[in-house]
Amino acid sequence: MGTETEYGIIAPGLPSANPTLLSSQVVNAYAATLRQGLGNLAGTRWDYTDETPLTDARGFRMDRASAHPSQLTDEPAELDAEQIALERGGSAEVAVLMNLVLNNGARLYVDHAHPEYSSPEVTNPLDAVLWDRAGDHVAVAAMDRIASTPGFSPVILYKNNTDSKSVSYGSHENYLVPRSVPFSHLAEALIPFFVSRQVICGAGRVGRGPLNQEPGFQISQRADFFENEIGLETTVRRPIINTRDEPHAVAEKYRRLHVIIGDANLNEVSTYLKTGTTALVLALIEQSLAPVPVLEDPVGALRTISHDSSLRATVRLADGRSMTGLDLQDLYCEAVLRALPADADDQTRDVVERWQNLLTTLRRDPADASRQVDWIAKLKVLEAYRARDQLDWTDPRLALVDLQYADLRPDKGIYSRLARRGEAELLVDAAAVASAAVEPPQDTRAYFRGRCIARYPAEVVGASWDSLIFELAGERRLQRVQTREPLRGTAALTAELFDRAADAEDFLAMLLSGPERRVAP
Amino acid sequence: MATQDRSTTSAASSAAAEDDVTEPAVAAPAAQDSAQTQGVDDLLDEIDGVLESNAEEFVRGFVQKGGQ
Numbered sequence: 001m002g003t004e005t006e007y008g009i010i011a012p013g014l015p016s017a018n019p020t021l022l023s024s025q026v027v028n029a030y031a032a033t034l035r036q037g038l039g040n041l042a043g044t045r046w047d048y049t050d051e052t053p054l055t056d057a058r059g060f061r062m063d064r065a066s067a068h069p070s071q072l073t074d075e076p077a078e079l080d081a082e083q084i085a086l087e088r089g090g091s092a093e094v095a096v097l098m099n100l101v102l103n104n105g106a107r108l109y110v111d112h113a114h115p116e117y118s119s120p121e122v123t124n125p126l127d128a129v130l131w132d133r134a135g136d137h138v139a140v141a142a143m144d145r146i147a148s149t150p151g152f153s154p155v156i157l158y159k160n161n162t163d164s165k166s167v168s169y170g171s172h173e174n175y176l177v178p179r180s181v182p183f184s185h186l187a188e189a190l191i192p193f194f195v196s197r198q199v200i201c202g203a204g205r206v207g208r209g210p211l212n213q214e215p216g217f218q219i220s221q222r223a224d225f226f227e228n229e230i231g232l233e234t235t236v237r238r239p240i241i242n243t244r245d246e247p248h249a250v251a252e253k254y255r256r257l258h259v260i261i262g263d264a265n266l267n268e269v270s271t272y273l274k275t276g277t278t279a280l281v282l283a284l285i286e287q288s289l290a291p292v293p294v295l296e297d298p299v300g301a302l303r304t305i306s307h308d309s310s311l312r313a314t315v316r317l318a319d320g321r322s323m324t325g326l327d328l329q330d331l332y333c334e335a336v337l338r339a340l341p342a343d344a345d346d347q348t349r350d351v352v353e354r355w356q357n358l359l360t361t362l363r364r365d366p367a368d369a370s371r372q373v374d375w376i377a378k379l380k381v382l383e384a385y386r387a388r389d390q391l392d393w394t395d396p397r398l399a400l401v402d403l404q405y406a407d408l409r410p411d412k413g414i415y416s417r418l419a420r421r422g423e424a425e426l427l428v429d430a431a432a433v434a435s436a437a438v439e440p441p442q443d444t445r446a447y448f449r450g451r452c453i454a455r456y457p458a459e460v461v462g463a464s465w466d467s468l469i470f471e472l473a474g475e476r477r478l479q480r481v482q483t484r485e486p487l488r489g490t491a492a493l494t495a496e497l498f499d500r501a502a503d504a505e506d507f508l509a510m511l512l513s514g515p516e517r518r519v520a521p
Numbered sequence: 522m523a524t525q526d527r528s529t530t531s532a533a534s535s536a537a538a539e540d541d542v543t544e545p546a547v548a549a550p551a552a553q554d555s556a557q558t559q560g561v562d563d564l565l566d567e568i569d570g571v572l573e574s575n576a577e578e579f580v581r582g583f584v585q586k587g588g589q
Contacts, residue, residue, distance in 0.1 A: 006588045012579075019586050070587065113586030162585075169588025234589040260589065381568065384561045396577040403583055404572060412571050421564065 001275055002121050003132045004172040005264055006114040007139055008158035008406070019113035022155055026115040027108055028097050029145035030138055046099045046109065047464035047480075048074045055245040056232050070112060070235040101463040103438050103454040104134060105446030114169050115139070115157070120446030121176075121465075121486050124347055125276035127441055129268050130428045134436035139408050141437075159264045160406035161221035164207045164399060168225040170234065171264035173275060175257040176249065176486055181286050186257065187230055187241045189290035193281050194240055194261045195302045196328035198223065199311055200358055201274040203263035204375030206382065206393065206402035208307060215393035216307070217382060219375045221263040223306035229298050234260050240298055248465035250484045257282070266406060266415035268427040269372040273358065276351035280336045289339045291331045294318040309379055311362055329359055371425045377418055378405050448489030448520045451498050459504035468520075472505050479508055481520055489520040497521065 009026070011017045051074035099109040105120030117135030122128050139157045147154040162168045177186065202219035210224045218224070231239035242260045249256065259278065265271045284290040294317060295301045301315035305325040314322035333355050340352060354372075361369045370376045382398055385391055391398055407413040418424045428436075440450030445466075452460050452468050461478070462469035470479045483489050501507035514521060573579040 008583070008585055010583055012582065015582055070589070112588060114588050158583075163583050164580075165584060167585045167587050169585060172589065235587055381564070384565055388562075388565055396580050397572070399580045400572055400576040401568070403580060412573075414568055414571075417567060417571065418564075421567075423564075 001123075001125075001128055001176065001279060002119045002174045003128055003135075003271070003275070004116060004118040004170070004174070005132070005135050005159060006111055006116045006169040006171065007408070008160050008163065008169065009114060009155060010158075011153045011155045013153035017153075020110060023110040023113065023115040024096055024098055025146055025152065025155060026139070026142045026157070027100055027110055029149070030108060030142040031097055031100055032149075033141050033145050034100075034103075045462040045469075046101075046107070047462040047467050047469055049464070049467065051248075051464070052246045053244055056243045068233065068236050071233060073111075101449065101453050101460075102138070103440070103450050104131065104436060105440035105444075105450035105453075106131065106135065106138075108135075108138060115142075120440050120450065121444040122441045122446070123443050123487075125272050125279065125351060126347055126427060128275040129271045130432060130436045131441065132271055133268065133428060133433045136408055137433050137437045140410065143409065156412075157408045158403065158406040159266055159408055160203065160403070161264055162205065162225070164205065164212045164402070166211050168210075168222060168238075170222075170260050171262055172234075173259040173262055173278065175259070175279060175282055177255050177257050177282060178286065179247075179251070179253055179255050181255075183243070183255070185285055185288070185290075186282075188292050188294070189281065189285045191229060191240055191298050192291075192293045192295050192328050193278075193332055194259070195295060195298050195315075196305060196325040197261075197274070197277065198263070198302075198306055198375075199325040199329060199362060200277070200355070200373065201263065201265060201270040202306065202373075202375040203265055203270075203406070204378035204402070206399050217309055217379060217393065218306045219309060220302075220306040222261060223302045226261065226299055226302055234258075240302065249486050254486070263374070264406070265374050266413075267372065267374045267377065267424055269354070269425050270374050272427055273351065273355060273372075276347075277332070277336075277355050280348070280351065281332055284332075284335055284339055287339065289335060291335050293323065293328060293331055309366065309375070311366060326359055326363055329355075333359060371423060374405075374415070377415070377424060378402065381405070381414060381418075442491040443487075445483040445486050445489035445520065447491050448483055448494050451494070455498060456504040456507065470504060470508055472508065479512070481508075481511060483520040485520075493521045 009019060009022050011022055053071055053073045101107055107118040109116055117138060119131040119135060122131055136159060143155055143157055146152050161171055198220040203221045205218050205221045208214040208216045208218055208224065226238045226240055228237050228239035230241045230243060231237060232243050233239065234242060238260065240261055242258045244258045245255060247254050247256045262274055265274060281290060296316040296318050304313050304315050311326055312324060314324050316322055336352055358369060358372060366376050367380060370380045382401055385398060385401060401414060404412065405414040410416045415424065419426060440446045449463060449468060453463065459470050459472060460468055461471040466482060466484045468481045468483065470481065497507065497510055501510060
């Protein structure tokens, strides 16, 4: 699995700055910190060869001409070079990077108008938390670098999903699912799960409606921006289930479930349960053991649940029953418990136990879960302000608390402040996060990617989720190594190769003399 | 292993942490309430100190272009 975060971005000193330009500053600032610490680092071109954003998991392909321009994610972002030169005061000497592949196997790049960090592939939710937080660490390093560079106006990054005016940007999750599971089975069981999942991991939002038409609080940042049940789009007419069929792996064996409905979480327990419970429900679906509480109106139910922080609002099922978001989550949690094998690993048991305990706490009094759940922590601060200063929901200070909760500057961010006061439960320590920003996970192909980038920065000229491109000095031909098996290229399979190889040439020679040429071990 | 340890203590530790902020042992309900109020006041004071100064203008200035 893995997570993607599109960060909100502003430069308060440059109110009309081009957001694509600001985003490229983030990528380039982080590259500069790497160059400083690790010697020369070339920007890594993204290898788009295997990207197919218009292939639909339901078995057809969208016509390029009818796609919204933002759906064409297999084309690099373009930035007008003259514009950059102008904004930099006339000097465009340094090449502007729009994409970096990091030593930890992640991708940091400009995604339209936002900087995006896509985490390396991991095998479990605790690692998902660690490498997701590593992205925030990278974001903070980039902000610091920009702030300390003469001539640059400080940039602030926010880990949120809306500007509460009309715009939303995503925080996606990806799960590797066997191709043999029919997509319709995934969709029918996941829709009610995703509609209700926000109660355990929503990030909270001040304002209601996509245009913020109505004052008030709601559980989810994203709920009001979804209009469809199933579809290919991610930027317009957003669907609860995204059908983009771009596995970045052996397509005959796997699909990549691209989840676009989640909120970006600051709270580590929220990220842990968001990814952990979803992985467990996917395992249920694979075994045909998942409940399917068909909702009469899933898009409406998503909003109804999000707009009720008391968690008592009910939504109608197709069979006429009414259930709350907690009732729906209980159904899934109970089914997971029933199916839990006797030899389940410790982390799986931990996720299930926390999920169960959290649902019990939320039923008793949601306020008791403020250390584990972003929307509750945010609401607690908002309610305290409302009580102390008699503010109503239209007061801009409440909107500012909402925004500043997600401010990634450690001194300014309200989540950071809460965490430092012990009012947010932490699962990973700061040293581990710093290390995850430069070290890949050991047990996926991200290890191979990250080590190649770290070890052979001059020779690796391109990379993607499922390939690395080498260019050896004195050779005209590029060598493309495929990494289409997400669970290969691990430390166990390739660490020795990295140790033995004297240089990139030697490394490639050993790799290409292996049993499967051009494929990572 | 570590995750297992966390799971068994998570519910208890969150309760314990809140108790740490308030009074130990047998604080009367009224005393607990006032200690909690104190904690909230203290938190708001801290946040007051870091909130951007012109809330209305700052929030208005946070305009994003669309994303995924």
